[in-house]
Amino acid sequence: MLLEDLLALLTTGLTMGAIYAMVAVSFNIAYKPTNVFNMAQGELVMLGSMFAWALMTQKHIPWALAIVGVMAVVAAIGLFEERVAVATLIRRPSHHHGWIISTLAFSIIVINVGDHVWGSDAQVVPPVPGATLDTVQWGSLTFSTQQVAVILIAAASIALVEWVYRHTLAGKAVLAVAEDRDAARLNGISPSRLTMTSFALAAAYAALTGVVAAPLLLASTTIGLGLLVKGFMVLAIGGVGSNWGALAAGLMLGCVESISSVQLTPGYRQLLLLGVVLVVLLVRPFGLFGRRGLREV
Amino acid sequence: MNFEQTPSFSTSSGINRRTVLASALGGLVGGTSLLPLHASAQTDDVKIGWIKPVTGPLASSFGPLYLAGQIAMDEINAAGGILGRKLVKVEVDDQANPSQSPIATRKLVDQGVKIIVGPIGSSQTLASLEVSTSAKVIQAAYATATEMGDGTRFPYHYQFNFTAAAQVYRHAELLQKRGIKKVGLLIEDSAAGVSMKDAMMKELPARGMQVVSEQIFPIKVADMTPFLRKLRSDGAEAIDAQVSNNVDITQMLVGLSRMNWKPLIVGHTGLLFAGTPGAIPDSARYNDVYAATFRSLTYTDTEQPPERVKAFCKKLLANDVSEALLGPAATTPFYDYLYALKYAVEKAKSWDSDQIKNALDTASAIDGLYGKMSFTKERHSAYDQSVVAMAVSNSMEEPLSKEYHGLFRRRAAGV
Numbered sequence: 001m002l003l004e005d006l007l008a009l010l011t012t013g014l015t016m017g018a019i020y021a022m023v024a025v026s027f028n029i030a031y032k033p034t035n036v037f038n039m040a041q042g043e044l045v046m047l048g049s050m051f052a053w054a055l056m057t058q059k060h061i062p063w064a065l066a067i068v069g070v071m072a073v074v075a076a077i078g079l080f081e082e083r084v085a086v087a088t089l090i091r092r093p094s095h096h097h098g099w100i101i102s103t104l105a106f107s108i109i110v111i112n113v114g115d116h117v118w119g120s121d122a123q124v125v126p127p128v129p130g131a132t133l134d135t136v137q138w139g140s141l142t143f144s145t146q147q148v149a150v151i152l153i154a155a156a157s158i159a160l161v162e163w164v165y166r167h168t169l170a171g172k173a174v175l176a177v178a179e180d181r182d183a184a185r186l187n188g189i190s191p192s193r194l195t196m197t198s199f200a201l202a203a204a205y206a207a208l209t210g211v212v213a214a215p216l217l218l219a220s221t222t223i224g225l226g227l228l229v230k231g232f233m234v235l236a237i238g239g240v241g242s243n244w245g246a247l248a249a250g251l252m253l254g255c256v257e258s259i260s261s262v263q264l265t266p267g268y269r270q271l272l273l274l275g276v277v278l279v280v281l282l283v284r285p286f287g288l289f290g291r292r293g294l295r296e297v
Numbered sequence: 298m299n300f301e302q303t304p305s306f307s308t309s310s311g312i313n314r315r316t317v318l319a320s321a322l323g324g325l326v327g328g329t330s331l332l333p334l335h336a337s338a339q340t341d342d343v344k345i346g347w348i349k350p351v352t353g354p355l356a357s358s359f360g361p362l363y364l365a366g367q368i369a370m371d372e373i374n375a376a377g378g379i380l381g382r383k384l385v386k387v388e389v390d391d392q393a394n395p396s397q398s399p400i401a402t403r404k405l406v407d408q409g410v411k412i413i414v415g416p417i418g419s420s421q422t423l424a425s426l427e428v429s430t431s432a433k434v435i436q437a438a439y440a441t442a443t444e445m446g447d448g449t450r451f452p453y454h455y456q457f458n459f460t461a462a463a464q465v466y467r468h469a470e471l472l473q474k475r476g477i478k479k480v481g482l483l484i485e486d487s488a489a490g491v492s493m494k495d496a497m498m499k500e501l502p503a504r505g506m507q508v509v510s511e512q513i514f515p516i517k518v519a520d521m522t523p524f525l526r527k528l529r530s531d532g533a534e535a536i537d538a539q540v541s542n543n544v545d546i547t548q549m550l551v552g553l554s555r556m557n558w559k560p561l562i563v564g565h566t567g568l569l570f571a572g573t574p575g576a577i578p579d580s581a582r583y584n585d586v587y588a589a590t591f592r593s594l595t596y597t598d599t600e601q602p603p604e605r606v607k608a609f610c611k612k613l614l615a616n617d618v619s620e621a622l623l624g625p626a627a628t629t630p631f632y633d634y635l636y637a638l639k640y641a642v643e644k645a646k647s648w649d650s651d652q653i654k655n656a657l658d659t660a661s662a663i664d665g666l667y668g669k670m671s672f673t674k675e676r677h678s679a680y681d682q683s684v685v686a687m688a689v690s691n692s693m694e695e696p697l698s699k700e701y702h703g704l705f706r707r708r709a710a711g712v
Contacts, residue, residue, distance in 0.1 A: 265486065
């Protein structure tokens with residue numbers, strides 16, 4: 001294989017990996033104060049891409065304005081999901097795992113409604129302002145500035161999420177609730193409000209992921225499930241709750257997937273990716289950057 | 298029955314009404330979709346089972362592919378039905394999901410339905426035939442896999458679309474005429490893809506061409522460039538492609554454009570898709586891309602499509618179908634199927650499955666939309682390669698093609 005081809009595969013892998021990492025981080029944002037994996041997270045990414053198409057391509061609303069609208073609408077949907085499919089279930093310890101089926105049901109409803117409203121045709125979403133899909137040749141390296149933008153946005157947004165957790169009162173409150181919900185409540189933190197906020201923010205972040213990924217993947221009502229699965233894999237490898245771990249794992253998984261794509265059929269490629277997940281979990285059961293679930297008493 | 302033992306919605310049991318409702322939601326979404334949607338046949342009407350995705354992620358894509366069948370049914374009913382009996386649909390939802398197709402088929406069989414239209418997709422069809430074959434249901438699905446036309450294996454299933462083998466025959470013919478020696482295969486990961494690849498691996502070497510690379514990509518791939526790069530680095534002079542949906546066509550053309558590579562491409566009818574509007578730069582479209590399609594849907598400077606086909610296309614265009622789905626909607630097997638059924642029932646003067654089958658198995662020249670249809674007991678595929686031609690994908694801007702929204706395309710020279 002030519003060096004140019006190998007580098008192109010790596011570029012594709014890094015770009016896809018950054019998208020997977022963003023999906024995984026959106027899981028983390030909802031998970032931290034709730035211990036709930038939102039099974040509809042992939043469909044929220046899909047909604048982000050489809051709303052972006054509707055506003056940017058159909059309504060010709062400027063990118064910067066449209067993305068605010070998209071994130072706000074999807075955040076509201078995330079909040080609605082939290083109210084109807086999560087809040088009532090996690091309140092009762094006796095059946096607090098009901099969210100598995102309720103968030104899955106929510107995702108099925110979203111995808112069916114989406115298909116009826118938009119159909120399954122792929123749609124075009126414009127690239128991030130200043131970026132294009134045109135190919136840039138730099139020595140043996142070929143890439144588009146949109147690919148660079150996706151990687152940069154993933155890294156910058158993850159840094160921002162981490163900064164919020166470490167340096168703001170709200171972020172610290174989320175970490176406190178994640179550590180011990182009851183103790184946090186005794187200290188005056190409202191877990192319920194944090195749960196709502198986290199679901200809305202996770203949905204908004206998923207929408208952002210959809211908007212920046214759509215120029216490369218194309219917006220379509222069918223993109224959610226694949227991203228959900230890859231997001232889960234990245235989460236498992238990187239360690240649940242670790243955002244930097246998600247980025248590292250996403251980039252690794254994206255590169256493995258891309259480079260193996262030309263040597264293996266899709267079936268064997270899936271096996272390889274699952275093999276990577278299994279090996280990592282065998283060696284490090286809490287993922288590369290995950291923490292043991294120990295509590296000091 | 299002891300009603301007192303019916304579980305109550307008590308909190309002490311750990312289950313309450315809300316939990317049950319929430320937990321049942323997912324099941325409801327899927328479960329209700331298996332109920333028959335239209336089952337209001339009069340006693341003298343003939344029930345036609347209609348396996349169609351009404352819910353699920355493929356519902357909007359596959360829905361228009363049943364229009365041709367609806368047009369045929371309307372025409373037949375308007376002309377008095379078959380043996381004086383009207384055809385009525387009994388629609389069931391398979392969500393285009395192979396795990397649901399046999400359940401949907403069973404619903405129809407249990408209602409006594411003996412004629413079925415659908416499902417769509419080779420995997421869905423195989424799953425459906427597991428149920429319908431033993432029930433002696435006359436059926437036509439939309440599946441290109443060549444074995445679906447094997448009358449010894451599926452004695453009650455008939456194929457009205459052209460097969461993988463018929464398509465590849467034309468692909469190879471064009472490649473040979475262009476002097477191509479090294480061919481790369483670009484195949485989607487599906488049952489149809491496997492069938493096409495098998496046909497390519499037989500036909501291409503038989504005509505003296507070498508298959509230098511086989512790239513299998515997942516359907517609705519996020520980036521086609523890696524596969525295209527591998528084909529090029531393996532020395533492919535041309536590509537034989539099974540790319541059947543608009544997303545993958547788009548990614549293929551975008552990928553080729555990124556690589557600045559314009560190889561000769563022959564392939565499945567899907568190559569007639571225009572790609573996602575706005576996603577493909579103009580420079581990415583070129584004339585050396587050819588798709589197999591019905592000869593009657595192509596034209597030359599001296600030969601125009603048949604009037605019957607034009608009339609059918611006009612009826613199709615009267616419906617609200619997205620341009621991306623018009624081509625597949627025109628080439629579905631269901632229009633020809635219902636007319637072949639009419640022929641067989643009227644010849645047999647019976648609605649009995651075995652008598653219909655006997656009439657079809659001995660038919661040698663039924664007037665099909667795209668040519669003469671014939672069957673034998675062993676060969677249940679209506680058309681051979683004589684009805685197939687290679688069309689220039691990038692001929693949509695020509696007047697006739699434009700008038701019919703791309704349904705007609707220019708025929709490749711000499712094929």
